[in-house]
Amino acid sequence: ADPPPLYRVDDLEAEARRRLDPVHRDFFAGGAGDERTLRANETAFDGYRILPRVLRGGGERDLRIELFGETLPMPVLVSPTAFHRLAHPQGEVATARAVGAAGTVMVVSMAATTPIEAVAGAADPPARLWFQLYPQPDLGFTASVIRRAEAAGCRALVVTVDSPVFGRRDRDLRNGFLDLPPGCRCENMRDPESGRVRDIVMDATLDWARIEWLRETTRLPIVLKGILHPADARLAVEHGVDAVLVSNHGGRQLDGAPASVDALPAVVAAVGGRIPVLLDGGIRRGTDILAALALGAVAVGIGRPVVWALAARGEPGVRQLLDLLRAELARAMTLAGAVRPADLTREMILDRVPV
Ligand code: FNR
Numbered sequence: 001a002d003p004p005p006l007y008r009v010d011d012l013e014a015e016a017r018r019r020l021d022p023v024h025r026d027f028f029a030g031g032a033g034d035e036r037t038l039r040a041n042e043t044a045f046d047g048y049r050i051l052p053r054v055l056r057g058g059g060e061r062d063l064r065i066e067l068f069g070e071t072l073p074m075p076v077l078v079s080p081t082a083f084h085r086l087a088h089p090q091g092e093v094a095t096a097r098a099v100g101a102a103g104t105v106m107v108v109s110m111a112a113t114t115p116i117e118a119v120a121g122a123a124d125p126p127a128r129l130w131f132q133l134y135p136q137p138d139l140g141f142t143a144s145v146i147r148r149a150e151a152a153g154c155r156a157l158v159v160t161v162d163s164p165v166f167g168r169r170d171r172d173l174r175n176g177f178l179d180l181p182p183g184c185r186c187e188n189m190r191d192p193e194s195g196r197v198r199d200i201v202m203d204a205t206l207d208w209a210r211i212e213w214l215r216e217t218t219r220l221p222i223v224l225k226g227i228l229h230p231a232d233a234r235l236a237v238e239h240g241v242d243a244v245l246v247s248n249h250g251g252r253q254l255d256g257a258p259a260s261v262d263a264l265p266a267v268v269a270a271v272g273g274r275i276p277v278l279l280d281g282g283i284r285r286g287t288d289i290l291a292a293l294a295l296g297a298v299a300v301g302i303g304r305p306v307v308w309a310l311a312a313r314g315e316p317g318v319r320q321l322l323d324l325l326r327a328e329l330a331r332a333m334t335l336a337g338a339v340r341p342a343d344l345t346r347e348m349i350l351d352r353v354p355v
Pocket residue numbers: 027028029041079080081082109110111132160225247248249250251252280281282283301302303304305307
């Protein structure tokens with residue numbers, strides 16, 4: 001049977017909440033500390049107003065963008081989130097199928113509960129996959145994970161740099177959420193020699209030298225995920241990375257960090273068009289996507305909405321989510337007088353509106 005219609009992204013969360021084990025629901029929903037950054041990611045969009053242009057015609061909207069020499073049908077990617085099999089028995093396979101149907105990119109988490117090879121083989125048409133890496137102190141193992149991602153057909157490496165240590169998440173501590181249920185593992189952490197699944201290590205020694213090492217270790221485009229400071233964006237360009245993703249990890253790492261969209265303009269200015277700037281955090285509406293693009297992002301990522309869609313309705317839910325965001329963005333662009341993403345410019349955003 002077809003799933004019921006979907007009117008707004010936020011409805012998926014309520015539906016998912018009813019289905020999920022409360023401990024897993026808290027894991028997906030939660031953030032670090034007082035969850036200030038988590039809340040700010042969404043509320044920051046209230047502070048921007050879209051100044052529309054009228055009488056620009058243009059008919060059908062063209063949402064396509066170019067990224068790393070490929071054309072994506074819309075400027076929305078699926079950001080990496082851990083443990084999809086806690087949300088739905090089909091886990092990452094269901095997500096990949098929905099993303100394959102939408103033609104966009106799924107960034108597969110290093111903490112996926114399905115091996116990257118199985119995610120790659122799941123979808124027809126195949127999903128475009130990028131692989132998210134937490135660089136491990138064991139360089140040999142890190143290189144072996146990259147080789148697996150390359151062999152599975154991943155088209156970019158997303159290196160998460162905002163996690164030199166785990167964010168302290170009170171909800172998980174209170175709930176005693178430590179282990180995955182039996183049969184559920186971080187399959188991308190399986191050791192090629194021993195077959196054992198390693199724990200993901202958050203490495204506080206991570207520095208730019210390691211980015212240089214990664215640059216020499218793979219020919220895949222490298223995206224640094226978790227850039228907020230414009231000086232780091234400049235360093236990223238200098239170190240030859242291919243894109244930066246402005247993100248605070250959905251408020252799960254440094255509580256008190258700015259909302260992603262508030263950090264975006266300075267990063268865009270620092271990068272000065274030399275590499276693409278992406279953003280994730282708090283995107284729940286087509287108008288949020290529009291605002292982020294007008295502020296200079298080439299594309300946005302969505303994290304929790306995918307998890308909620310998966311938990312609520314499985315693969316059809318993730319399809320509906322991507323369809324809804326595409327339709328909302330097309331409508332918002334039409335109302336704002338933009339035919340294609342490149343028509344969205346900085347002057348169309350009035351910022352720091354009192355809310
Ligand atoms: C994440 N995020 C994340 N990031 C990453 O680089 N590797 C990971 O394994 C995970 N895992 C993860 C799990 C869960 C449950 C959440 C909510 C988030 C962060 C994610 O990629 C993204 O930055 C945020 O989720 C974006 O914010 P929104 O869309 O959730 O508001």
